[in-house]
Amino acid sequence: TMGLIFPWTYLWAPGALPGGKMVWGILLAMVIEIPIALVYVWLSTALPRSGGDYVFQSRVFGGGVAFTVVMSGYVIWILQWVALSGWLLSYLGFAPLFLGLGATTGNVAMSSLGLWFTTSTGIVITSILNAFVAMMILTSGFKNYVRFQTVMIVGTLIAFFTMLVVLFTGSPATSMGKIDTFAEAIAGTQNFVQTAMDASVANGVDLNPPFSLLATLLVAPIAWTSLQWATYSAQQNGEIKNARSFNSQAFIIVGSLIFTGILLAILAAALEKAVGTEFLYVAGAGYWLGLPEALISGFYLWPNMIAVALSASPFIVLLIGIGYILNSHQIVHNCYIGMTRVMVAMSLDRLLPEWISKVDEKRHTPVNAHLAYFIASIPVILVYNLWGAWAGLTLGVTFACGYVFVITCLAGSLLPYRAKDVYEASPGAKYKLGNTPWITILGAIGFVFGGAMVLMFMFYSQLGLTSTLAYIVVFGVLAFSAIWYFLAKNAQKAKGINVEYAFKEIPPE
Numbered sequence: 266t267m268g269l270i271f272p273w274t275y276l277w278a279p280g281a282l283p284g285g286k287m288v289w290g291i292l293l294a295m296v297i298e299i300p301i302a303l304v305y306v307w308l309s310t311a312l313p314r315s316g317g318d319y320v321f322q323s324r325v326f327g328g329g330v331a332f333t334v335v336m337s338g339y340v341i342w343i344l345q346w347v348a349l350s351g352w353l354l355s356y357l358g359f360a361p362l363f364l365g366l367g368a369t370t371g372n373v374a375m376s377s378l379g380l381w382f383t384t385s386t387g388i389v390i391t392s393i394l395n396a397f398v399a400m401m402i403l404t405s406g407f408k409n410y411v412r413f414q415t416v417m418i419v420g421t422l423i424a425f426f427t428m429l430v431v432l433f434t435g436s437p438a439t440s441m442g443k444i445d446t447f448a449e450a451i452a453g454t455q456n457f458v459q460t461a462m463d464a465s466v467a468n469g470v471d472l473n474p475p476f477s478l479l480a481t482l483l484v485a486p487i488a489w490t491s492l493q494w495a496t497y498s499a500q501q502n503g504e505i506k507n508a509r510s511f512n513s514q515a516f517i518i519v520g521s522l523i524f525t526g527i528l529l530a531i532l533a534a535a536l537e538k539a540v541g542t543e544f545l546y547v548a549g550a551g552y553w554l555g556l557p558e559a560l561i562s563g564f565y566l567w568p569n570m571i572a573v574a575l576s577a578s579p580f581i582v583l584l585i586g587i588g589y590i591l592n593s594h595q596i597v598h599n600c601y602i603g604m605t606r607v608m609v610a611m612s613l614d615r616l617l618p619e620w621i622s623k624v625d626e627k628r629h630t631p632v633n634a635h636l637a638y639f640i641a642s643i644p645v646i647l648v649y650n651l652w653g654a655w656a657g658l659t660l661g662v663t664f665a666c667g668y669v670f671v672i673t674c675l676a677g678s679l680l681p682y683r684a685k686d687v688y689e690a691s692p693g694a695k696y697k698l699g700n701t702p703w704i705t706i707l708g709a710i711g712f713v714f715g716g717a718m719v720l721m722f723m724f725y726s727q728l729g730l731t732s733t734l735a736y737i738v739v740f741g742v743l744a745f746s747a748i749w750y751f752l753a754k755n756a757q758k759a760k761g762i763n764v765e766y767a768f769k770e771i772p773p774e
Contacts, residue, residue: 266596269422270421270425275287275545276548276549276565276567277549279548279553280552281549281553284477284480288533290483291485291492294526294718295522301714301715304711305514305677306514307677308321310514311691313502313503316503316611318499322335324768331768332616333743334669337665338665338666338667342665345645348642350596351393351396352392354392356382360383361567361570361573361585362586362590363379364451364570364573365576365579380563385651389650392646405630406628406630407630414595423588424589427584428572431539431575432571433535435575441540447573458547464558490663491525493663498518510692532568536568536571540571601638604638605634605638615753661735664723665739665742667715667722671715677711678705
């Protein structure tokens with residue numbers, strides 16, 4: 266779920282945050298996420314039920330806070346990730362694959378097909394089909410997805426390590442010529458690198474900015490786009506073997522966080538080794554400023570595109586392209602799996618329609634929830650790809666999901682006091698510093714540091730969420746979720762049902 270292929274750190278950071286150090290920003294995000302991840306270990310072993318954050322928060326704070334926070338920050342905002350999955354599949358998967366094959370084989374038709382996948386039409390069609398195929402796989406039975414997941418993970422790792430080898434064996438002295446050759450093969454552009462550098466400087470880009478501590482700190486929230494998902498498996502705890510095992514959950518959540526964080530930092534180092542920091546600022550200018558001279562046929566210079574350009578090998582292009590396609594497609598599966606489990610938990614608490622929680626008897630999967638989420642994703646896919654202003658809210662999903670994680674940290678910190686019986690029956694209850702539970706200490710740390718990253722999105726324009734549109738969407742979604750809870754609660758009350766009783770019980774398996 267942490268997306269080794271998520272590209273924004275590598276172009277957004279150089280473009281918006283000159284003087285920031287990517288490697289250190291990524292590692293900082295990893296360190297900040299560690300206490301958050303540990304809180305989820307305690308919570309998952311105390312409440313090993315599907316529904317994750319919603320279950321944790323509702324059993325500590327009650328339904329009003331939990332439903333509003335999780336419905337807005339997760340269920341609604343993660344629809345944006347369904348759209349992003351399709352965008353990644355089309356723009357970062359198929360487009361570089363066919364552009365790379367076209368450049369390395371001299372096949373113009375393949376290059377043209379690659380460029381089609383960068384158009385809004387190509388991305389929308391790819392995105393809707395991507396979401397539909399994932400829904401069909403998951404509703405056919407979860408075992409089918411589990412088998413396919415192994416293929417996707419292996420393909421992703423092969424692509425990632427192939428890319429690292431290509432980048433680490435390159436150097437600016439040789440890479441610039443290869444990128445020029447690639448640009449000429451794709452777009453007929455000559456002297457691409459020098460032209461892009463000259464245009465960047467002419468537009469005020471400093472290719473050798475001094476070190477900036479603030480810029481380095483602001484890299485962390487962008488890197489959090491990948492690393493915050495270390496805890497996402499909590500949404501399906503009811504389907505994880507040994508979910509109540511403290512060691513198993515620590516390995517799953519904290520282990521994957523550190524593994525992925527180190528790999529992402531290594532990729533940043535590999536990029537700097539291959540093309541140099543000056544060219545990364547040029548590539549960043551293409552993304553952040555939309556500088557046409559720093560784009561190849563309108564295509565951003567993402568890490569995989571740079572690796573494809575440097576390899577000049579159809580076989581390497583295939584390895585990288587297939588891996589990126591598989592990882593892009595896996596993302597929409599992740600969206601469905603986590604959110605359908607949250608929706609089922611909300612439905613069992615009578616806050617969503619009852620039919621949402623119906624599980625197909627033959628396939629043992631919540632088909633209705635999957636169908637509802639697919640239908641809801643279609644307008645978001647259209648808005649993301651057809652309304653230019655919406656693309657500026659790309660990191661809005663990091664912000665919104667970030668406040669879910671932060672409130673869950675607070676719930677973890679208060680678990681020993683507000684849900685004492687649940688906590689004392691959990692495997693983690695024995696871990697204390699003096700008389701203070703470790704989950705309380707870690708929850709407070711995670712709340713403070715995670716909250717700081719969430720607030721950065723609201724106050725620093727470099728992260729893209731300080732526009733009027735962003736404020737309207739963020740607070741509008743929160744208000745919508747709060748109103749939904751109020752109406753659902755009162756509708757059940759009119760039937761003689763007090764939904765608050767549900768929050769005093771551990772949810773059913």
